[in-house]
Structure formats: C-alpha cells, structure tokens
Amino acid sequence: MRTDPSLPTPAERARRGKAVRERLPRSSHAEFQPAPDRPDPVGILDRQSAGRVPDLVPLRYGRMLESPFAFYRGAAALMAADLGSRPCTGIETQLCGDAHLLNFGLYASPERQLVFDVNDFDETLPGPWEWDVKRLAASMAIAGRANGFAAEQRRDVVRATVRSYRQAMRGFAGMRNLDVWYARSGTDDLHVLFADRLGKRGRRRLTRTLETARSRDHLQSFERLTEVVDGTRRIAADPPLIVPLGDLMTGTDRAELEGHLRLLVERYGQSLPADRRHLLRQFRMVDAARKVVGVGSVGTRCWIVLLLGRDADDPLFLQAKEAGPSVLAPYTDPTAYANEGQRVVHGQQLMQAASDIFLGWERVTGIDGRQRDFYVRQLHDWKGSAHTERMPPGRMRLYGELCGATLARAHARSGDRIAIAAYLGGKDVFDRALAEFAETYADHNERDFRALADAVHRGRVTARRD
Template identity: 70%
Template sequence: MNATTPGVHLNPHERVAQGKAARARVPRSSHAVFEPPADRPDPVGTIEHQSASRLPELVPIRYGRMLESPFRFYRGAASIMATDLGAAPDTGLFAQLCGDAHLLNFRLLASPERHLVFDINDFDETLPGPWEWDVKRLAASLVIAGRANDFSEKQRKGVVRGTVRAYREAMRGFAGMRNLDLWYLQGDTDRLRELMPEDMGKRARERMSNALTTARTRDSLQAFQKLTKVIDGERRIAPDPPLIVPLTDLLPDVEREVLEQQIRHLIAQYGRSLPSDRRHLLEQFRLVDIARKVVGVGSVGTRCWVVLLVGADDGDPLLLQAKEADTSVLAPYAGAAEYENQGERVVSGQRLMQATSDIFLGWERATGIDGLQRDFYVRQLRDWKGIARPELMAPEQMEFFGSLCGTTLARAHARSGDRIAIAAYLGRNDSFDRALAEFAELYADQNERDFQSLADAARTGRVTAESA
C-alpha cells in the first residue's frame, strides 16, 4: 500500500509504474465525486464522541466557536471529514499527512536560523495516509472560504484549480530532484514578492509586505508582553477567563499543588525528547508560572498549558505550550500510529513534514490529578507567526495563497511519500485539478448541511454552545 516501505528501494521506472497503476484502481476523474452513503454517521454524534474525553466545562466553547460560520465549523470538523475520506476509494500511495490541511494551517513561521518561512503549522492529526486526503481538505477549505467572501462558483473553481495545479506541478518538479536537495529545500519568504502575480494589484502587494513585517514582530517577547504582567512584584501569566486561567485560579490549594508538580515534572522530563544541545538550553530556564489556555477551534477542550519560564531575569523569557495529544482522527481509516505516545506521533510527523521545526518541539506523557495518563507535545507558544486573513482576499489573492499552500503541501508529502509515484499518478494534464474543483464544491455543500445539523442540535438543547 505504501510505495516507500522502509528497506524497499524501487528504481524510478518501477515507481512511475506504481503511480500509473494507481490510476487504473482510482482514475483521476473519479476524485470529482462525493456521494455520502445512506449510513453516513451522524455528524453531531461524531463531534460529541470526540468531545467526550475533553474538559466538559470547555466543550460548550468549542461548539460556540464552530457555530460562528461554516468555515469555523469546518476547522473543528476534521473527524467528520476523516470519516468521509476513509469511506472512499484511495490511491494507496501514502505520505505523512497533516491530517487537517485547511488553509489557515499554512502560515509564516520562524526557522531556527531566524529566517521567515512559509510552512504547515498544525500537526495534531498527522499520520501516514493517502496523500490526496490532505489535498482534498485544503481544496474544500478554499471553497468554503470563497463562499464566505461571495465569490462566484467560477471564481471558486479557479482558486481550487490553481491550488491543485501548484501541488501537481511542484510534485513533478520534486520528482526530479535528488533526495538531499529536496530535504534542504525551504519555503523562504524572500521569494514571496517575486512569486506574486502582476495582476494582484498594489494594495494586495502592500498587504503581503505588511504581513511579512508583522510576522517578525510576533515573537516570544511580544507574546511575553501581551500574556504576562507583574503581580505583587512577580511576573505572572495574566488571567483572561475562560480562555486563559492561571493555575492559582483554577483549583483548590491541595489539587493545585498536585497539578503544579505534575506539570513541572512534565516540563522537566520532556527535555529528554530534545537533542542534547537544546536540552542544555532548556535547563538554563526556571519555571515561574502555569496557566490553562483555550486554543483554536477543533482543539477546544483538550488540556493545554501555557508555561512561563525565565532565564537570567524577566527580560529573558521562554513561553512554552504543552498540549494534549490524542489519537489522530485518521487512525480508524489509515491505521494506528507506530508510536505508543501520541505526543511523539505529532512531533515526529511535524519534523518529517516541516522544512524546519521549533527548537523546543518535544513530547512527554504525564499523569493528571484524576490519575489518568495523557500524552502531550510541547513547543514555543509563538515564534514569528503570521496567519492569513481569507476574509480580506479577492479571488486572485486567494488563488495565489492557495498556490503557496499547494506547493508547500507537495514539498511536505514529497519528503515522506514516493514523490515519483505520486507525480506519475498526477500526470501532466489538469484532470486531477478539475476533479478536485468539483469535489470541493460538493464537500462544501456537505459541510453546510453538517453545520446546520450542529446549529439544530444547539437550538433543541442536544448540545450547549457558548461564546468566548
């Protein structure tokens, strides 16, 4: 099933043959179809099942965020789409998947060398699986965002075709590269201005330049200044309930002390998953405060801790985020992870897919105050991040952004999957591009129906939704 099985080294002709054989099993044009089966699982039930293991007091916030718009719903509904994709025929050509490759999970990030790069950001659902699942999730997200902007169907299909074409052409280019050249390749933003099409206009170009500049200011010091303040002479994480709740405000004294020791142990022990030089760097910091944080849309309700550490003094801060890692939503359909620790699954997938990763990215298992063990991954809270604003994009801007996402996703898949076989499957013509444009429209229709199902469940009291 996976053309890159360790220890099996096929020659390029054999790999091309595998890609073309996959066309016989699953023709490229067949990807245009999305027909939900009669026994499709209830989407609200799927979300409720996922919420069952989360902090119950935060689950209404999750539902409230998902009900803000069909796009926000889509961001929180990776488990629903995994069910739909898993029920359909696939190419059998595996790569490491993001698992939740919607357009807002591509953004500006800092490399360890302090370069600004464009890359995938979220890997909570990462797992090896059919490469096209990520492409379909990205394509559908663009249509849903385009509908929110009142783009015409023709404009939306143009955005998706441009995005998928960028993926296809990039994969074909990567297929001809040496392994080491591909591995060293980064999405350096110095070339973004060069890649912008001339018809984007002056205002769009200015917005891109401003985004690059702003991303460089969104570093750990900026997060430190925004999220902390001096309380009784000590630097502490500033409360913003229910989104940020310091540990001192969260639990009674005895339970708080137990949980604080457990989180301190988590941070101390997770250093074992870091390379020795970075472990040494981590040891130069001391932990001074902890808070619970509500993050994202789909992740709301998972246990997520913001940990404030300082080095020489308050002017030498480090903000880490320790986030609970559960089983990937892809696992029932793509197979279980090879890692026992789900945090290690996330970290390993991220390191494989990203051109360069956070120097403090690691994992650990921790025991909660309820006595249950849970897996976590740890990273810096913020380091030169810039996020897209799709609601401000015109069709040509969204197509340009989509092409960046498509190229970036192709590079990530090429690092782990058989890029020659995938490129051979995709071919030179636009058959797959056109098929994905049709699929994305059909899936956006399904997403709107699922969004309405959750809205009906909130209206009837089946679920409780809160704004926060």
C-alpha cells in the first residue's frame, strides 16, 4: 500500500518511460551533429579559466594537450554544451556531470570496507540520465583509440559498457527502494564479477590493485607528503604540484592566508554531522599547501591541510577544493543550492553508496576579498584507480561493464529507475546507438583537441607541461 496516493504506481512509471520512445526513439541517440551556432571550443575553455589561478592555467592546457583522451578529461564544459543543445529524454536523475571512465575508483567506506563507485562530483547536478551515459560511452571509445584498439573492438567495449548500465538499471527497477539504497560494489563483489573472466594472471593483478588501494591512506600520505623542518612536521614542496604556504607568500600575507584556511577548517565543520564535528575538533591545523589536481580542475584553488591529533603520529590530511558552478548549469534548471560546495557534497552523498566521513562544505573570503565556495574531504582514504592506458580490449570491456553497472546504481538512487529501465527496454537498441555516438563524438573530440593545439601554436593561449 502506498502512503502517498499522489505517487505514481510502478506501472505508470513504466508507461512514462516507454512513452518517451515515441518522442525520442532509442536509435536516435546514435546521431550527433554539432549545433550550427556551437561556440568556439577554445573560447569556452578560456572563459572557464578566467577565474582560476593565473599561473596554473597554462599547466591546465599543457595537461590537456598530452593526448585526445587527456583533452577529453578536461573538456567537460564542451560536452555539456554539445549535449545541452540536443533533444533529451527529460527523465532526470542526479548526474555526476563528468562520468568518464577515470572518474570511477576505489575508496574506503565509513565501515572500513573497500568499495568501487563514482568518485568525482565537481559538476554534479540533476539532469537527463543519458548525459552521464554518453559521457562514459565516449570516454571508452576515446581511451580505446589511445590504446590502439580497432574500430570493432572499441564498439564492442562501448556496447558492453552501455549494456551493463541497461541491464543493471532493469535489475534495480525491480528492487525495493531500501535494497537499491543499500546496494554497493565491495571487493567481494569485484572478485565474484571477475573471477571467471580474468584468468589467473588477471586475478593476481586485481588482488594487487586492491592491496595497493588499501595502502594509500592518511598514514602513507603523511610519510610521502611531509618532512621534518627544525623539529616541526611540514608539508614538503613539490612545485608546481604542491606549494606550501611559506613558498607562496611571506610575512603578513602568509599569516592572513593561513588565518583564512584555519577559519575554513573550523567553519566547515558546521556542515558535518555532530559526531564527525566532535571528531574534527580533536585535531589542530599545523600546515597547508596549494595542490594541483586532475586535468579539468587545474587552476581552481585547491588546498591540502595537515592536522595532527593526539600527537605527531596522529595525522589527518584534508583537501579543500574550490567549487564553482557546474558545467551543466546553463543547460539545466536553476540549482537549489546557494553554495556550490554544498551542491557538490549533496550530489555526492546522493549518488555514492558510501561517502567520506569528513565530506563537507564552506564559503570563505580570500585575501583578495572575494568569497569562494569550497568542499572538503580527506585527501586519501584507501584510494585506487584503474590504469586504462595499459588495458587490452578484453580488460577494458570488463572495466566498462563495472563502470556501467556502478553508474546505473548511482542513477537508480535518485532518479526514476523504473521509467529509465522501461525506456531502455530488453533489446540492445540503445547499446548499439551509443556505440555509434561514441565513435562520432571521438572524432569531434579530436577536432577540438587540434583546435586547442592550434590556439597554443598561434599564441592565443599558453600551455606549459608539468
């Protein structure tokens, strides 16, 4: 019996999903043609860079020019513009907003279990579910090209990825709400999923990957990223990737910046549940540094903050990352959040089966007098990611299946899983359509990559390698 008679029945939700096929056939997703008035891609990237740290912007372009796949990682704004101009299903869910294959990975749950999930939410917003799937599908095709896969091998990887999403979503459509909410991919699930398909050598590689992820914790970060200076533990410099406060500025400017960061850590704790807030208060800040992260995020303000608890052997590393408007914002309904950091945190908590216990947000005023939003989390907590550049086609297909099923679970938590599953159906029409879309978009991505390279060559923008 339904407690709210206004809620649609499962049958009504399924009819809604099937009805969308009349307006937007599943096969139509194979088509991609840039809008006639599509903005200049370099112009979009340049506008994104306007509010970033000026001396890091060339590093962002340098990283994007390493390969078409690196460019794709940094060009979420371009794909958002392309998808936002196309017809969509109108069935919304919470989107990752940048669901390429490297934005999935391993991390520790609060219960100290190693889980696999979506792990990047800078662009998260509610929107049409298929935008995330298309972002993932195209990333598989582009990564396949980088690895030298033949066209049919790439199509096979994309079809398997999308099929996994479709079949998982159909499975979630038949589950109870609480069962969907509690679903997650732990290490036991990974072994079961891959045991019969990896072979002996592949299973050993998977075991090593899991063991490596468990070793990448706050203690390893403490040993790797810090040094003792005059008897005091400090973050070690590794410019331009890690620049301690003392190397960025001196005197009153450094003291003012340090004061702002202390205030950020203190005030962000108010966004945590009471028990986590109590735990955070048992640590004191001892040092901080600016850190360069990712590809698309390079140039945004990102700080790593070293805190110590009981003694000098009780460290906590936090990462405070600037949160600006999502690249999806121009193409979706207005956000309900006045704070962009809160948008990121709530989107992450909605999509992930388990989130970092120190995940929170705050708004602070910088030494330039400008207010900026930040979200905060632990720097490393059993972090692990795939090395896709070494994957043969069969292994990338397995990885794509894992990402597709994981994305379906994330979407099923917040969207109408029954309507999405009904739209997708039991046949492979959508799978084949996205395999064609992914190849077409990979061509398009390569043209944009060349446009950025040409802009650097002509001196329109400046690029610098790490």
